[in-house]
Amino acid sequence: MSGEPRWSDLSPRVTTAALMIFVAVGEIWAGGWLFALGLWLLAGVMTWELARMLAPAARGMAITLGCLSGLIMVLVWFLPGIVALPLMGAAAIVGAGRFARHSGLYLTGVAAILLACYIIEVLRNDGGVVWLLWVIAIVIVSDIGGYFAGRMLGGPKFWLAVSPKKTWSGTIAGWIGAAIVGVVFAGPTETGGWLIVLSVLVCFAGQMGDIGESAIKRRVDVKDSSDLLPGHGGVLDRFDAMIGAAIAVGLLGVLGLVPGLT
Template sequence: MSEKPEKWSDLATRMGSGLIMVLVGVWGIWMGGDVFHVLVSLVCGLMVWELARMLVPLNRPLALQLGAVSGAALLLAIYLPTGFALPLLLAPAMVGFGQLERNRATYMTFTVLILMAGFGMMNVRDDLGFGWMVWLVLVVVVTDVVGYFAGRMIGGPKFWPRVSPKKTWSGTVAGWIGAGIVGAIFAINTEASLQLIGVSVALSMASQMGDISESALKRKMGVKDSSDLIPGHGGVLDRFDGMLGASVFLLMLGQVVGFPGGVL
C-alpha cells in the first residue's frame, strides 16, 4: 500500500505546471503569426540549451550561446523562402559540432530534429491554420496524459525498463488509443477521411519515439531531467520531446502524401 501515494506524489505539481503550459500554448496557437513564431523559437532555443548543458555540463556559456543561436536561426528561417531557410536551420548543428569536444554527433542529430520540428510546427500553424495545429498538439498531449494515467493505474510489463523504468506497455498502447479517438473526432467534424485515425496513431507512435529517444539520451548522460525549469516536468526538452517526434513525422508526411490535401 505504501507505493500508491508515491505513484501520485508529483501529480499536483505536474498538473499545475501543465495547466500553465496549456494556457500559454493555447494563447500562442490562437494568436499565430509573429507571436507563435517567437514562442516556438524560444522553446526550441531552450531545448538546444538544455541539450548542450547535458552534453557539455562544464561549459555552460557555450550551451547558452548555442541555445541563443538556434532560437534566432529558427525565428529568422520562418520568414525566408524555404530554399534559404533550410541551410539556416542546419547551421546551429554544424556550429555546435565544431565547438563541442565530445558527443558531437548526438548534439548535431538532436539539434537538427529540434529545429526541424519547430519549423514544422510553424508551418502547420501558418499554412494549415488553428484547427490542425490544435489537432497535432492534442494527439501529443492525449498520448502523454492517457499513457501517464493508464501506466500507473494498469501497470504491467515495462516498455524499456533499462532506459525508462516508469513507462509500461499498457500506457504506450493506451496512448495510441487516445490519439486514435482524437483522430476520429477530427475526422467526423472536418473534411478529413477516417484515415486520419491511422495518421493520429502514427503521430502518437512518433511522439513516443521522441520521448524514448530523449530518455535514452538522459540515461546515457546520467541525468534525471534535462533541467529543472518546469516544476513536476523537469526541463523543456522533457516536456516537448514527444512534440519533436510528432512534428518531424508530420513534416515528412506532408512531403510524401501532401497532407492535408484532401485530407487523405
C-alpha cells in the same frame, strides 16, 4: 498511504501542464508575432537544455548555442524552405563542432529541435489552427493516457534498457487516446477515418521522441533536462514527444498524406 509515491508528482504536473496549455493555445490562436516569439524561445531553451546536459561545465557555451538556435528560427521565419532547411542544418553542424564529446548527440538533437519548430511554424501558418491543435491534442492525450495507464496497470516494460518507467500498457493507452483524437478531428479537418490511422502513427512517433530523449539522458546520466517546469523537469522533457510528432507530420506531409501540409 502506499499510493502516495505513485501519484506524488500529479499535482505539480497538472498545474504546470494547465498553464503551458493555456499559454500555447493563446499563442497559437493569436498567430503572428506572438506565435513566432513563442517558437523562437522554445527552440532556444530546448537547445540550451540539450547543450548543458551534454557539457555541464560549459554553461556559457550552452547559452550561446541556445541563442544561436533562437536566432536561426528568427531568420527561418522570413526565409523559404529551400533556404531555411540548409540553414538549420548548418547551425546544428556548427554547434556540434564545439563539443569534444557527444557531438553526434548534439547534432542529431538540435537538428530535430529546429526541424520540429519549423514544421510547427509551417503547420500553423499554412495549414491553420485546427491542424496544429490536432498534433498537440495527440501528444497531450496520449501522454495523459500513458501516464495513468502505466501507473494503474503497470505490466511489462516497453523498452527497459532506455526508459525503465514506460510500460506496454501506457504505450497502448497512448495509441487509443490518439485514435480518439483522430475521431474528434476527422470532421473539422474533413479527412474522415484516415485521420485515425494518421493520429496513431503520429502518436507512435511522439513516443519515440520521448524514448530518444530518455536515451540521451541515460547516456549522460541526468534525470531531467533542467528544472524549469515543476513536475515535468525541463522544457525538452515536456516537448520531446512533440518533436517526434511534428517531424512525423512533416514527413507525412511531404508524402501528401496530411492535407494541412499539402
